[in-house]
Amino acid sequence: MNKIFAANWKMYLNEQESLDFVSKILSNKHLFLSNKVMIFPSHTAISSVKSALQNLSNIQVGMQDCDIEMSGAVTGSNSINSIFVDSCIVGHSERRTIFKEDEKMIKQKLENSLKTVKSTILCIGETLEEKKQDETFKILDKQLSILPSTLNGKKLIIAYEPVWAIGTGLVASNDYIKEVLSYINNAIKSLYSDEILSNINLFYGGSVNESSVESLSTIPLLDGFLVGSASADFKKFENILKKMR
Numbered sequence: 703m704n705k706i707f708a709a710n711w712k713m714y715l716n717e718q719e720s721l722d723f724v725s726k727i728l729s730n731k732h733l734f735l736s737n738k739v740m741i742f743p744s745h746t747a748i749s750s751v752k753s754a755l756q757n758l759s760n761i762q763v764g765m766q767d768c769d770i771e772m773s774g775a776v777t778g779s780n781s782i783n784s785i786f787v788d789s790c791i792v793g794h795s796e797r798r799t800i801f802k803e804d805e806k807m808i809k810q811k812l813e814n815s816l817k818t819v820k821s822t823i824l825c826i827g828e829t830l831e832e833k834k835q836d837e838t839f840k841i842l843d844k845q846l847s848i849l850p851s852t853l854n855g856k857k858l859i860i861a862y863e864p865v866w867a868i869g870t871g872l873v874a875s876n877d878y879i880k881e882v883l884s885y886i887n888n889a890i891k892s893l894y895s896d897e898i899l900s901n902i903n904l905f906y907g908g909s910v911n912e913s914s915v916e917s918l919s920t921i922p923l924l925d926g927f928l929v930g931s932a933s934a935d936f937k938k939f940e941n942i943l944k945k946m947r
């Protein structure tokens with residue numbers, strides 16, 4: 703199966719820079735038509751990016767996060783139904799650490815997203831401290847404990863993103879990712895029917911770049927990647943996709 707590439711642009715690109723990125727995509731349509739790509743711009747650029755990409759319908763556009771509420775008096779926030787998108791990321795480690803989101807909040811966001819959009823990316827992963835304390839699986843159990851009993855027929859992507867690998871240049875080893883993905887796979891197998899499991903994908907994220915992607919893509923059980931900083935630089939993202947040819 704072709705790997706799926708989810709580009710988390712975080713707060714790297716403003717609206718104009720996002721549009722400049724999209725024009726480069728449009729000039730390299732071939733590469734982007736032959737790969738499965740999802741793009742997560744800043745909320746403020748989603749609408750413009752969607753319009754600019756309207757002729758490349760294979761590229762999905764999503765929100766980097768959503769509110770716990772569907773609507774209401776929440777100044778400055780955005781609910782999952784505030785704009786039409788294909789996907790939403792919930793539980794990203796930056797939301798967990800910077801915005802102090804706990805499992806209860808992430809569960810609410812996950813449920814809202816699964817009710818509303820085609821696919822939801824749930825990010826999970828341990829910090830360096832937790833890894834050192836040998837607590838990786840305990841942390842993953844806690845983060846997976848919020849999975850609902852049904853996915854409402856929607857797609858769920860579980861992105862394993864060790865926090866110590868995000869934005870650090872450190873990439874987890876293939877053996878380590880393999881071990882963690884099989885742990886996650888066993889956990890979801892005990893929860894869901896085969897029909898539901900066929901709607902779940904497993905991703906890796908954490909300093910993925912053009913040098914690491916080829917080797918990482920040989921990992922069994924891995925369906926795709928969540929790419930942060932390298933996805934917001936057109937040349938770097940293009941080189942990642944080119945490695946997958």
Ligand code: PEP
Pocket residue numbers: 710863867868869870871907908909910928929930931932
């Ligand atoms: C991320 O933030 O999801 C991520 C994987 O970031 P980076 O690729 O920059 O490590």
